[in-house]
Each structure stands twice: as C-alpha cells, then as structure tokens.
Amino acid sequence: MTARDRLDHVLARLGVRRSGWRIRPGLYRLGEPGPESPVFVSANYTLSFDALRGALQGIDSYILVLDTFGINVWCAAGKGSFGTDELVSRIEQTRLADEVSTRTVIVPQLGATGVCAREVLRRTGFKVRFGPVRAVDIPAFLEAGEATEDMRRVTFNLKDRAVLIPVEGKIASPILAGLTLGAYLADGPVAAAGVGAAGVAGFAGFPLLMPWIPTEDFSTKGFLLGGAVGLAAAGAALLSGDGSAGQRAARAVSYVLALPAITSFIALNFTGSTTFTSPTGVKREMNRYIPVMAAMAASGILVNGARHLFGRKRG
C-alpha cells in the first residue's frame, strides 16, 4: 500500500467523524508534494492529525505520523512515545530519505519534551526544526521562516479551559453519581443537591473561574468555590422545616465541612489538565491539602450522622 492509498484511507475514515481515534502511523502525502516539500511530524491521534491537516490546506507537504498509541503530541512526548527512538525508527521504516531530498523534519514544539534534536540528526541525518506550538500558526511560520514568541508560548485561556469541562465532567461523574446517591439515602434531597452542585462547581465552575478565584493553590481555590456551595446548602438546610433545630444545625455544619472537600479534590485533579503546573508543585500541593480534604469530608460525615443524636422534632 502506498502512502497515497493510506491518505485516501484516512480521508475516508475522517469522512465518518470519530469512527477511529487512531491514525495508522506512517508517511502521508498532502496535496502534490515533491522531494523539496516540507515534512511535518505528528501523533497518531485523530485530533492532532486533523489540526495539522487542517492547517496545511493548500500546502503540498508530507506528514510523518508517529505511533503514540492514540495520544496527543504533548502528553505522548511527556511519556516518551512521541520521542527520539520512535521518530528515528519511523524515518527509517518509511524510507523518508528516499522519498524526499530535504533533510529536515518539522516537529511540533511541544514534541521537544520527548525529541532530542541532535540525537535524531546523529542517527538519521535529518535535522529537527521545532515548529510552532499550535498547528494553526504553521502557514505564518513557513512564510516567515521562523516562529514568533507568541507561536512558541503555550496559553490556557477561557476557551482552552472551557473545552475541558466535558472531559472533566465525564471523569468525575461516576464517583459523583455514587456520592449523590449516598447523600440522598443517608440524608435527603438537600444533601444530594449539595453534593451534585459541589461536583459541578469542581469540574465546570473551577475551570471557568480559575484565574479569578483569589488564592494561589488549586486546592484552596476549590475550598472557596466549594465553600460557597456548602454555605448555600447549609442555608437551605436551616430554612427547611425538616427536623429539629439541632438536626438542622448539624446538617448545615456537615455541608460546610464536607462539600468543599469534593470541589477541592476535583480542582486539585485539574492540575493534570493545565498547561503550566509542575510535578514538584503538584506533589507539594497534594501532600499539603489531601489530608485536609480527607479530614473535612470525614468530619462532615460524622457530624451529619450525629444529627440523629439530637432527637426528633417535637410537637
């Protein structure tokens, strides 16, 4: 099968959206490339490949797809599957040196976490040029012959964060559903609504509001956001006519204790989706705040359970 066939194959697949997340690794032709055409390296993840393919419309070029097990460039580079060894072996396997006369491959900048440029040059004779972070900047990069500072910088704006909400929600929802059901059975609808709201605050509210919540750490931002939910739920419990004054107070206290822990834990996990947190910093934050979250959740559950000691509403 020629590279041309493979391209047709992929185009057909892409016609049916999302039928496959993985692209077959190998060399693809875009348009009518010649021996002098640029060679772009990508991951075998549909969205990475599509972003590149879309940006290269009207540019005759080659795309060398590495086998990253369906993972995007940056994450795969962090793990090494988008890396020096895979790039070297893919250059050799596709006989790229016979296909093109140019001796340069353009690797997305974020691939540099896994690709050692001088090692690739030493082993294959191909020079690695690191292109812009975002594929959409490639035409301007080709035009100017170099990347501007902005093309080299990773951003994390409102839109970048908003697109993560469905993913974060999907990851959190099985556990949240269990917790919500547990809260409903053990306490009632207000507790269940509180747990659900604390979860939504974590996976949707936090990504949206992150830069404007006035603390430094993800966990404390989560405590503040979850605290607002906790206070609202506490207010609802106090105003409800359900149970004695003591029971209502115990409920209110338990919500203020337990609900922020839920939001905060989800917020802490969002560190894995950001573009700027360092593992050292995340570890420190985990060591500092996970015990606090656990203590808050446990004491919240204890206080809630203890409401039965206050006896039933009289008269």
Place this chain on the structure above:
Amino acid sequence: MASASNLNTLEYDPELCTRCGMCSIVCPHRVFASGNGAAARLIDPDSCMECGACALNCEPGAIKVDSDVGCASAMIMAALTRRKEATCCG
C-alpha cells in the same frame, strides 16, 4: 508564594552554555532568552512546568530539571500502588 504553578526543580549553569539557543526555542513558557551571542538567560524561572524539553535538548548539559508526569490523579495512583513513577493518559 510557591505553588503548583511556580515551584520547580529547574537548575541552569550559564558557564556551560554553548549559545545554541535551543532552550529558548523549545520552552513553552519562555523561561529562557537567548541570542545576541550571549549565554542563554533565565528570564522567568517561576513559569517552568518541568516538562524537560530544554534539558533534553541542551547538548552541554547546562540545564537540569526533574521532569515527570504532572497529573495529580496519576500521582495518587502511583502513591496508592506504591510505584515510583507516575503514569497517565494510557
């Protein structure tokens, strides 16, 4: 104050720099500046997220950084399963 976004293990020795400029090309947070025939300069070390791209591409080994997978969930899994290295995303 040190936090998840500005605490890091980045170390740079300008004495060893060969002025190739690779660090300032690969860094996604513009931690290094290079050019004008001078050794690379650390201009924003707090923004380092320990991705390791600079150290991997620094031939003389002037840059050192402990790079690792940065997801809290991966680290929690690593801690629970008592593995040394965190892995994520398949």
